[in-house]
Amino acid sequence: MKTLVYIDHFKGDVQPASWEALGLAKSFGTAVAVVFGSGVDEVAKAAAEFGADEVLVADDSSLADYHAETYASTLSALASSHSPDLILFPTTARTREMSAMAAVDLNTGVLTDLIQLEASGDSFIATRPIYEGKVLEKTTCSAKPVMATIRGRAFPKPDREAGKSGKITKVEAKGEAKSTVEGYSASESAVNLGDASVIVSGGRGVSNNPVLTPPAGMDEKQAEVWRAQQGFALITDLAQLLGGAVGASRAAVDGGYITYAHQVGQTGKVVAPDLYIACGISGAIQHLVGMRNAKVIVAINKDADAPIFKQARYGVVGDLFAIVPALTEAMKKKLGK
Amino acid sequence: MKIIACIKQVPDSEAKVKAEGGQVSWGDAPLVINPFDEYAVEGALQQKEAHNATVTALCIGPESAKEALKHALAMGADEAVLVSDPALENIDTVGAAKVLAAAIQKIGGADMVTFGRQTLDNGAGLTPAQTARVLAWPMLGWVGNIKVDGGSVQVERVLEEGRQIVKANLPAVLSVVQSIGEPRYPSFMGIRKASKANIPVWSLSDLGIPAPAAVVTRSELINPPVQETAIEMITGETPAEIAEKLADKIIAEKVL
Ligand SMILES: Cc1cc2nc3c(=O)[nH]c(=O)nc-3n(C[C@H](O)[C@H](O)[C@H](O)COP(=O)(O)OP(=O)(O)OC[C@H]3O[C@@H](n4cnc5c(N)ncnc54)[C@H](O)[C@@H]3O)c2cc1C
Numbered sequence: 001m002k003t004l005v006y007i008d009h010f011k012g013d014v015q016p017a018s019w020e021a022l023g024l025a026k027s028f029g030t031a032v033a034v035v036f037g038s039g040v041d042e043v044a045k046a047a048a049e050f051g052a053d054e055v056l057v058a059d060d061s062s063l064a065d066y067h068a069e070t071y072a073s074t075l076s077a078l079a080s081s082h083s084p085d086l087i088l089f090p091t092t093a094r095t096r097e098m099s100a101m102a103a104v105d106l107n108t109g110v111l112t113d114l115i116q117l118e119a120s121g122d123s124f125i126a127t128r129p130i131y132e133g134k135v136l137e138k139t140t141c142s143a144k145p146v147m148a149t150i151r152g153r154a155f156p157k158p159d160r161e162a163g164k165s166g167k168i169t170k171v172e173a174k175g176e177a178k179s180t181v182e183g184y185s186a187s188e189s190a191v192n193l194g195d196a197s198v199i200v201s202g203g204r205g206v207s208n209n210p211v212l213t214p215p216a217g218m219d220e221k222q223a224e225v226w227r228a229q230q231g232f233a234l235i236t237d238l239a240q241l242l243g244g245a246v247g248a249s250r251a252a253v254d255g256g257y258i259t260y261a262h263q264v265g266q267t268g269k270v271v272a273p274d275l276y277i278a279c280g281i282s283g284a285i286q287h288l289v290g291m292r293n294a295k296v297i298v299a300i301n302k303d304a305d306a307p308i309f310k311q312a313r314y315g316v317v318g319d320l321f322a323i324v325p326a327l328t329e330a331m332k333k334k335l336g337k
Numbered sequence: 338m339k340i341i342a343c344i345k346q347v348p349d350s351e352a353k354v355k356a357e358g359g360q361v362s363w364g365d366a367p368l369v370i371n372p373f374d375e376y377a378v379e380g381a382l383q384q385k386e387a388h389n390a391t392v393t394a395l396c397i398g399p400e401s402a403k404e405a406l407k408h409a410l411a412m413g414a415d416e417a418v419l420v421s422d423p424a425l426e427n428i429d430t431v432g433a434a435k436v437l438a439a440a441i442q443k444i445g446g447a448d449m450v451t452f453g454r455q456t457l458d459n460g461a462g463l464t465p466a467q468t469a470r471v472l473a474w475p476m477l478g479w480v481g482n483i484k485v486d487g488g489s490v491q492v493e494r495v496l497e498e499g500r501q502i503v504k505a506n507l508p509a510v511l512s513v514v515q516s517i518g519e520p521r522y523p524s525f526m527g528i529r530k531a532s533k534a535n536i537p538v539w540s541l542s543d544l545g546i547p548a549p550a551a552v553v554t555r556s557e558l559i560n561p562p563v564q565e566t567a568i569e570m571i572t573g574e575t576p577a578e579i580a581e582k583l584a585d586k587i588i589a590e591k592v593l
């Protein structure tokens with residue numbers, strides 16, 4: 001079997017599930033990594049170190065910014081000339097788009113957000129959550145190549161062999177962009193919830209500390225957001241100490257406490273970290289569907305009757321403004337940091 | 338300006354969905370407009386207000402999906418179209434994209450077509466980009482803000498790496514996310530109008546296209562194993578004492 005593995009990156013920052021896809025491809029046979037962008041030598045080198053048998057690189061100024069059309073056309077051309085059995089991607093907003101379009105070009109289909117993939121004869125059987133993970137389906141694609149995006153952290157990550165070199169082949173960029181990138185409205189650091197092994201999340205409760213006195217001159221809404229920012233600072237401290245990411249409920253996002261990229265749940269991100277600490281989150285079903293597959297869930301909430309406690313392994317009834325910093329201190333001591 | 342909002346009908350997210358006899362069942366839980374698609378309708382209605390546009394809601398589904406279209410009408414959409422055909426029961430997303438593209442052409446085209454980010458049932462998140470590819474229109478995904486200026490549109494894409502500002506010529510396909518703003522509630526007048534609306538139903542022969550053959554098919558349904566979590570409440574005299582105990586528990590789980 002021959003697999004093309006699309007290495008998804010944002011300005012050189014690789015989506016780690018790309019390496020998981022590479023490891024999966026190797027278990028089926030030949031794994032050819034595919035890297036698009038401009039000035040992407042480092043990414044190509046990393047792909048070789050993670051075990052790619054060959055790396056196809058389209059390094060072109062027209063690919064400097066991601067555009068669904070150019071990325072899809074370049075990929076479709078590669079698929080036509082290399083005839084892979086399978087094309088694998090990590091599941092991201094970008095890969096859903098470009099795989100979707102390439103599937104139209106190649107008269108095939110895409111199996112998205114897989115948690116399992118097995119070879120079966122000369123094709124594949126995939127397992128994926130549907131209905132917000134309430135049911136799993138096994139699904140197949142009868143055309144070739146089979147295209148599949150894998151969920152982060154669902155497959156093992158291969159070891160990296162520093163210095164390992166591989167065959168790197170330049171390929172051509174194809175297609176024409178149908179839009180122009182005018183810029184970024186805010187410089188935010190990447191929020192990588194899908195790949196995080198630890199997530200500490202805050203909800204509406206993060207703004208609920210009447211003792212904190214906001215700076216003079218703020219109206220009620222500004223004071224609420226200011227309080228929430230103090231709360232999220234505590235959550236960020238704990239997340240950073242544990243090497244994790246910061247999550248949020250929709251109430252926190254709607255309240256303007258934090259950006260949408262952090263939202264966990266039905267209309268946000270579905271995550272499955274090893275450890276999920278929910279602070280000041282009530283546990284509405286739309287939040288639960290986004291995080292209930294975490295291995296260990298800890299809930300910190302003032303209200304002993306909050307539904308989040310029905311989902312948690314450990315619970316603390318208390319004020320997050322007291323418990324979260326105390327937990328950070330205790331963890332620091334015990335982890336020797 | 339003419340806008341089409343593509344919506345699907347799905348079981349409510351509170352529904353107890355399970356696999357039963359090889360089928361997905363949700364008991365007597367209500368079917369609703371796909372929650373992601375409410376943002377598609379909201380985004381379209383914001384442009385209707387800003388530019389005096391007309392909004393048509395479009396859905397592929399069974400007869401019962403008219404209820405989801407009525408929700409869009411009640412929110413403020415001007416018209417609705419249902420594409421319904423027994424041959425469309427098991428289509429995949431490429432098939433849906435081809436049918437939607439044909440319906441968009443039959444409606445008379447549009448300046449903008451809005452989608453949700455993904456469906457709640459299938460959850461593929463593929464149909465918008467596939468429809469854009471079939472139509473050969475620009476694809477602007479994960480949009481949280483829309484500004485139309487003459488023949489072009491500027492959007493803010495809400496990505497994990499931050500908000501990206503992208504511009505394209507119309508017509509274009511957009512997928513709209515939550516940052517567009519809370520979907521409006523249907524007004525009393527809206528509900529009355531929607532209940533009386535006559536929603537045309539088009540078959541594949543009305544669209545003049547053959548039934549798309551599905552290449553992606555389901556072979557099995559599985560109920561995931563139920564996770565039994567027994568909660569352990571951590572108590573103590575002071576936050577420090579509670580934190581101390583909780584930290585020990587977390588470390589003993591070996592998840593760090
Ligand atoms: C279509 C749709 C999609 C949705 N999608 C999502 C989604 O993707 N993600 C999501 O999260 N929600 C989603 N929701 C919203 C969801 O229904 C809830 O409204 C939301 O999750 C509530 O957020 P919360 O728990 O932070 O707020 P609340 O429900 O208000 O809970 C706040 C909690 O904080 C506790 N608290 C207050 N002060 C403190 C304190 N000082 N210390 C400790 N605890 C404190 C309170 O006891 C309470 O339990 C969606 C809703 C709909 C209708």
Ligand SMILES: Nc1ncnc2c1ncn2[C@@H]1O[C@H](COP(=O)(O)O)[C@@H](O)[C@H]1O
Nearest residue numbers: 343344397452453455456461462463464
């Ligand atoms: N049957 C359908 N009828 C109309 N629009 C649809 C249909 N299925 C999907 N869509 C649109 O495509 C988006 C993504 O769907 P999906 O690719 O199935 O996750 C949805 O949010 C809708 O906007």
